[in-house]
Amino acid sequence: MAKKIRVLMAKPGLDGHDRGVKVIARALRDAGMEVIYTGLRQTPEDIVEAAIQEDVDAIGLSCLSGAHMVLFPEVVSLLKKRKAGDIVVAGGGIIPEEDIPKLKKAGVRVVFGPGTPLKEIVAFFEKAGAAKGA
């Protein structure tokens, strides 16, 4: 049997909007992945530590408060520092269009905006997991 894809869903910073992150966690679980949800108010350090401990293939970061430009790139750079740069980082939430290229340049693989179909997000993590597993 193939190894299950492991995903860490995380809420960096102070943002308490957790409706979206929970819906996606559940959709990924329903699609057969192992999902670890960190809960709220995680620092980038907390998130990277959890990702390494849990040996995940990918991290989903959710932020709706506007602090994404500070918090998302920090997660990516800490992963690299901890030699875990192969963990794929995806972002989602309320992210202005003009910030997306900057986030991608900083190493966030994809940014999902409001209204993104769940199946698109599931497909992304399946592909990310398969690529890392291979």
Place this chain on the structure above:
Amino acid sequence: MADSDDLQEIEARLRKWEATTLKEALKALPERRKEFLTTSSRPVRRLYTPLDLRGKPPSERLGQPGEFPFTRGIHPTMYRGRLWTMRMFAGYGSADDTNRRFKYLISHGETGLSVAFDMPTLYGYDTDAPEAKGEFGTCGVAVSSLDDMQILFRDIDVGEISTSMTINAPADVTWAMYLGMAESRGVPLTKLRGTIQNDILKEYEAQKEWIFPPEPSMRLVVDTFEFGVKQVPQWNTISISGYHIREAGATAGQELAFTLANGMEYVRWGIDRGLKVDSFAPRLSFFFNAHNDLFEEIAKYRAARRIWAREMRDTFGAKNARSWLLRTHAQTAGVSLTAQQPEVNIVRTTIQALAAVLGGAQSLHTNSYDEAYQVPNEKAVRIALRTQQILAHESGIANTVDPLGGSYYLEDLTDELEEEAYRYFDRIQELGGVIASIRKGFIQQEIANSAYRYQREIEDKERIIVGVNDFVVDEQPEVEPLRVSAASLRGQLDRLKRIRANRDRKKWQRSLDGLRKACEDEDANTMPHILDAVRSRATLGEICDVMREAFGVWEEPLLY
């Protein structure tokens, strides 16, 4: 509604209609769906008639406006006497930035203020705290000190206008800053009118802006009740809020049930403190969401008033009729706003605002069309305010009391929502009460389940959201971005530095020590000590640190 002979005749006519006219119509044109559902996935029947209200005398269920059980509204004349308060939730960047926005809104006819605070402030951190990194002013205004509060209300007559502040875990501190600000201007506390949200229970359930565990938090809430009754009698010391419960994914029925269950929990804690129910109950206010489904929303407001009046009178023994009134603010549903084709949100907001007014709300915030993206820009917020003004002055809905009262559909929905709420009250009681239900994750899980079902319905196109899963256009929306300036942040950090350098250190230390002692003494009321600390120029973060140390920090059950 009709006597029994009439009902028999109505039933006979209905059966005949079903067998003839309806049958033929369905043969010629089947209905679009097998099942029709509300926004909250509640099945809706084809037709509602007097038969649905059989055995439910309107004299008991509806009463007269301004009389028990207040189903038709809390005032005898409703909006004929006074229109609802148009209160736009506003805040971004520094106190200076937001003070300008307040004046802009007042100049365009807003009739009450409503403050949105930024994330660090909501969690009791100063702007210069490490936790605040990247979060300054993005979701609201940063208020770390009495000085910030002074700037926020510069040139605004706080003795006249009423101010609502959306703040919860550190509500007592922010309120103390407002009181301190008024005091320094010579405005007596007895003259101040406004509301602090201060509803910590729904934070654990939905909005998640908690700091301390439930029990000390509830004690702090009751401290504000007690202080308010004595010192700031016109202030609403709590706004018991379903809004955020709904935004987190709850259905209309869950919003109604959990909000009122929370409300009753506050009443119990107040009574346990030794307060007379009639002393503080008239200062309890409410806040509900106004979502897309017009009739279901109107029914929710009406059911809420009826349940609250009954519970306050019969369960808690309140004698003062003011204690029975469910006075409520309403806000259109932020969660319904789409990032796609954002201008269309103006239409959604109009329908939702219509529901709030037809539901009999006392004040209303209408969302701006760009709020799926950001704190609104000036043009967007003006359109949102104009929406309320059109409803008030052009639509005619404010001309008569409860214009939809007596609608078979609406009255039946009101009854159904009420029954659903009581089923949840029983369930919560079985689990050991509201706080036990929170600790067990019951309420949070119910909300998450509804959120997931709603999303799946959209995914499967069982539910159409215009511009999202149907009627889609491929265009980049034009939304004028509103960014917090680096200068605002610098100004805020400088001010904090100056406050810390220039205050009387001894006085400051003494006030914080006094607060620490009060926190540890369960018989003390913390409010006078918080006010003292604020006057001594202690910052929000410093005061909350004392309380974090005394009370600990809540860790929520993880679930999804």
